[in-house]
Amino acid sequence: MSFSFTHILEQALQRKIFSSQESTEIFNAILSGHLSHSQIAAFLAALRIRGETIEELEGAVRAMRHRMLALPINDPKTIDVCGTGGDGHSTLNVSTAVSFVLAALGISVAKHGNRAQSSKSGGVDVLSALNIPPQTDFVVLQNMLHQHKIAFLSAFVHHPALKDISIVRKELGIRTIFNLLGPLSNPANVKYQMIGVYHPKWLEPFVNVLRNLGSQRVWVVHGSVNSMEGEQGVDEVTLAGPSKIMALENNKIIPVSLSLQDIEKAGITPAPLSEIRGGSPQYNANAMLELFNGQKGPYRDTVLINTAIAMHIVQDHSLINSRGEIDPVILSQLISHAARVIDNGKAITILKSIQRNS
Secondary structure, three states: OOOOHHHHHHHHHOOOOOOHHHHHHHHHHHHOOOOOHHHHHHHHHHHHHHOOOHHHHHHHHHHHHHHOOOOOOOOOOOEEEEEOOOOOOOEOOHHHHHHHHHHHOOOOEEEEEOOOOOOOOOHHHHHHHOOOOOOOOHHHHHHHHHHHOEEEEEHHHHOOOHHHHHHHHHHHOOOOHHHHHHHHOOOOOOOEEEEEOOOHHHHHHHHHHHHHOOOOEEEEEEEEEEEOOEEEEEOOOOOOOOEEEEEEEOOEEEEEEEOHHHHHHOOOOOOOHHHHEOOOHHHHHHHHHHHHOOOOOHHHHHHHHHHHHHHHHHHOOOOEOOOOEEOHHHHHHHHHHHHHHHHOOHHHHHHHHHHHHO
16 A cells, blocks of 8 residues: 555545555554654544444554564463443443452453543553552563462553554544554453453454454453433443343354343342442542452442453353353352452452552
8 A cells, every 4th residue: 555644534534444454554654653643633533433444443453463562471361351441431440450359369360451541540540549550561560470460561561652642542532443452452462351342333343353363262341321311331241231242252253141130140239330430540449449358339249240251251161051141140150259359358469469569
C-alpha cells in the first residue's frame, strides 16, 4: 500500500473498509510517533463513527504486538483478566481484584492494565493508590509471577508507542479502537484470557481475533444492565442483569448466556449496578481492601463470580453444559473456592506481598 496518511484520512471519511494488512500498516504509522495528534484523532474518530471491523481490529492488534516490549513467562496457562473500559459506568475495579484472588488460588496472572482513559479509576490508578506503582523492571515482574503468581503489566511501560496516543485519547474523551486494543495486546502473550467488552457487538469479533492470533481458551463477556434509560452494559459479568458470553474452547466458539436465575441458583444475590459504583482511585482502593478484609456485599459477589469463570478458563471445570448453558452447581463450587482464599486471608497476603516488593 503506497502510504499517504492524508489519503488514508480521506478514505476513512468516505467509510472505506481497510483490510487486515492495510490496518497493520496504518497502525504502524500511528504508533511510529511521526503523525500529529490531530491526524491520529481524526482517524480514530472516523473509525468510531463508521464502526471498526474485525479485519481492522486484527491488523491493529498485530501492529501493537509487533511494537510492544514483551514479558517472557514460564507458565503456559498464565491468564489475563481485563476489560475494554469505555462503558461509562465507573464501577469499582473488578478485574484487578479478581487478579489477586486468582493468584491466591495458585493461578498465574499477567494482568494488563492502564491509567483511566474514559473512567475515574483505571487498573494502574487503583494499584498506585494501593502503593503498588507501575513496575518497569522486567526481572522484578518475572520474579513476582514466579513467587506470588501475579504481575501487573502497565500498558505505557510495555507499549511505549502509546505515550502520544494516551494524550490523544484523553483529549478526545470518547471510546476509540484503542479501548479495544489493550485487552488484545497482552505483553506476556498469554493464551488464556477473560475479557470484558463494553458492547455486545464486540463479543464475536474479539473471540475471532484472538483465535486467529493463537489463543487457547478465551471468554469474552458483556454484562447487560437494565435501567430507567433502557438497556446498558458493562465490561464484566454483572449481578445487575443477564450476561452474554462468547467462549473459545477446544478451538470452537460457543455462545453462552448467564441469567440472573443462574446467578441465584449459584448462591449469589442479584444487585443493581449502583451497588458497585466507584469513585476516585483511593476510594476504589479502600473498597478493595475492605473486600479482602472480609466485607460482604455486591462488590465481593461480583468479584467472586468473575473469578469463578476465570478459574474455569484456565482449569476447565466443565462449566458449560451440553446445552451451552452455564451449570449453576459447578459455578457455585468455583465461587466457594474463590471465597475461601478471601476469607482465609490469602488474597490480602498476596496484595501485601506485592506492596512490599514494588
